[in-house]
Amino acid sequence: MGMIIPLVLFVAIFYFMLIRPQQKRTKETREMQASLSRGDKVVTIGGLHGTIDSFDEKQMVLKCGNSRLTFDRGAIREKVKSAAEPKQEEKKLEDKKDATQDVAAETSEK
Incomplete structure (x- = not known):
């Protein structure tokens, strides 16, 4: 019994310090990616800044300067204010x- 309590505490601390915050960030990112619309300024995972020109369920076309680049929707890291x-x-x-x-x-x- 004395060995079970520290093991349970370790699992609980591991869950609340690592797993739960990661799940929360993933959920927020999914919601942000679902709410994107044409004309939003975004940053990709690779650090590319651009404006959404068009999109469908899986891909987005970003306008960066004079060029247009196609990215997977999941490659959008954040929406720029x-x-x-x-x-x-x-x-x-x-x-x-x-x-x-x-x-x-x-x-x-x-």
Whole structure:
């Protein structure tokens, strides 16, 4: 019995530290690849940056400069945020800061 408890603990730690996070990353990658659409900027596993020109169930055509390259859908590593998205996030942060400053000013006046 004394040897079973450390073995069970080892398996549990191994599962929560290695297997579960990898499954989570794989699921997120699959969902991202399924949600891609024409015009999205992406990065491939090999590090190639491009814009999706067209796609079907298994392949995608990326436009890179003046050329078009065909990749398997699974070769897409990540979707790159456009320039407008970070600006929207910055605006939200500024709005939160303004609201915090307004609350701080009201409390200091009381």
